[in-house]
Amino acid sequence: MRLISKRKNTYKQMIVAAATAVFLLGAFTPDARAADSGAKAQGSKWYMSFNVPVMFIDDSVSISAGEAAIAPSPIPVPYTSTATNSYDTGFRISGAVGRRFDSGLRVEGEVFYGKSEVDNLTYTGISSPFLPGLVVPPRDIPVSGPASQFGTTVNLWYDFRTASRWKPYVGGGLGFIRVDQGDLEYDPRGPALAIAEAVAVATVLGNLPPGTPPQAIEQARQQAILGAQAAVPPGSIPDVRGADSGVVYQFGLGIGYQYSDAITFQLGYRYLLTSEFEFTATSADRSASVRATTDLKIHLFELGIRYRF
DSSP: OEEEEEOTTHHHHHHHHHHHHHHHHHHHHHHHHHHHHHHHHHOOOEEEEEEEEEEEEOOEEEEEEEEEOOTTOSSOEEEEEEEEEEEOOEEEEEEEEEEEOTTSEEEEEEEEEEEEEEEEEEEEEEEOTTSTTOOOOOEEEOEEOEEEEEEEEEEEEEEOOOSSSEEEEEEEEEEEEEEEOTTOEEOTTHHHHHHHHHHHHHHHHHTSOTTOOHHHHHHHHHHHHHHHHHHSOTTSSOOOOOEEEEEEEEEEEEEEEEOSSSEEEEEEEEEEEEOOEEEEEEOTTSSOEEEEEEOOEEEEEEEEEEEEO
16 A cells, blocks of 8 residues: 655745745844844843644544545545544743843744643545435444644744733744644545445345334344445555644733743743645555645643743
């Protein structure tokens, strides 16, 4: 089986993000150089920060499409479905180096890493254009393992001026993110198996004579399901575990407490959105293929520290 990670429009998005990042940095570089001579008198304007957020990922909805050998069709049967992933509470750590300005603005470069366990996978809306009218029930798939993320952003923050040590801030940023789901364990046969079972059950029950006892009907249904499972064995459908890169946007707000001239503690919230990721996989004999697209929406509640140096 070979796994191909595609990036739909990712290169265009990365170019836009990079251009914006360069603009943000360039817009403040002259001011930074002009202010360097007076920085020693006013204290350093450079800082580093470290944040440890609690991470909540919204259920992600993937549009999955593929084709598989499903009896009695002599050719691979195309299908589509909607896959919903649910995530446990995760963690993330990040570090940044930045520069503050007399106007209250801060610009920084940040690097982050996060991880969250996937705890549920549900397929709904399973259908095939080859089988119009076929009713396929939703299917829950056991899943385990983490989805990790690594990335970097350029951020712009604004600290509100106050008469106390407490200073609210607001801002946002953009950059690149790489999401890795290579450690997930799940059965990729979900939609194909659901269709095969629905076809087998409908065929068998449709051939039963009128007046068949309920016990015999249930027995025939179970035998049809077992036959369908044997026709779509493990390994016949490729999985789309892997990694892909895209663009990430974030918006945030919080409050900082200036503990000393050099140290500020901060408590904040961030909302992150990613561009669309696309994954495709094809079985070694090319009898089955899968394509899935998804994005992520992430909430971060973080506690951090800034240190001026």
